Amino acid sequence: MINQVEAQNILQDFLRIESVTPDAKKSFDFLEKLFKKYNFEIHRVKFGSADTIEVENMFAIIGSGGPHLNFAGHVDVVPPGELNSWKHPPFSGHIEDGIIYARGAEDMKGAVIASIVAGINYYERMDSKGTLSYMLTGDEEGVAINGTKPLIKWVNDQGIKINDCIVTEPTNKELIGDNIKIGRRGSLSCDLRIIGKQGHVAYPEKAKNPITHAIKALSKITGQLDEGSEHFLPTNIEITSIDVNNPTHNIIPELVHVSLNVRFNDLWNEISLIEYIKNRLSSALDEAEITFDLRKISVADVYYTGSGKLTDLLQKAIFNKTNIDAKLSTFGGTSDGRFIAKYCPVVEFGLVGRTMHQVDEKIRIDDFFLLTEIYIEFIDNYFNL
Known part of the structure; x- marks a missing residue:
């Protein structure tokens, strides 16, 4: 059994490990020792390709037979930003007035440790049945190519069938227990080039200013695309960057570079969104003989x-x-629930999302203990239906 003092110490030690994405090796070294102490079988697997960075992942498993419950999460964190802006060093795990400060405390190292402590304590105290596993990646805060997506496929290819999964994302708004995520909108990121004709500002008739036409065209594609669906908020397009890279005041530039992101519900998909955007752009630009090039950068399915x-x-x-x-x-x-949902039922439940990715990211120690208790209660109910 791991008591609260030991659990707090484990959490602090884990938070002191710098694991800025995708460098999570030391975090996996730490977890491997913890899992092995309690007789878990450990698999550390790496995925990569010629044009991507190799990333390490971990699959830990204990028990046998069904049902098989999995907890999924990530141990990589975003960079801490300006160190001098932090009240306490971002990888100190400092505790003050019942609050622990650290990059990744909320997203999501705190919930990862809570789920592991819960699983260990359940298996230590009960005549356990079924299988419990942990699927952990070092590639969630980055490009998310060599993490959960290939890891869940690898697990499935080993003949291991997961029946149900909880992703330990910080899902709650105000209090532990106020929200469970049962899905997510998709995300489509694109780069757009709007192409005019360069010229001297004194002779605008000899040029085609892409900026003027870009303003009109972008107004036709941004904002809300629908009223939402039964389970999701409305689809929305936001412009995230506009750049013409023009250092002078007397040149009409040739190009406008635009970055945009679409958060979309289940009324849309990648193909229909790109077609919609292209049609709207054409309606604003074709008459002026302004061309454009739209390229997908990344897509996450709903x-x-x-x-x-x-x-x-x-x-x-x-x-x-x-x-x-x-x-x-x-x-x-x-x-990462979007990858797991293709293999088994999945929900997301973790800590409160107050300070994730912010300076002075922090959690309440009592929230960590409460989340651990909820996970234990859930595991007990799950295996003893």
């Missing part, structure tokens, strides 16, 4: 798993520990 046994058991555990009726929601950004 996913929705809905309610069922997994959400029912998790809502029951949350209510028993907090007296809160957890809301099922799909708000927020993308997550």
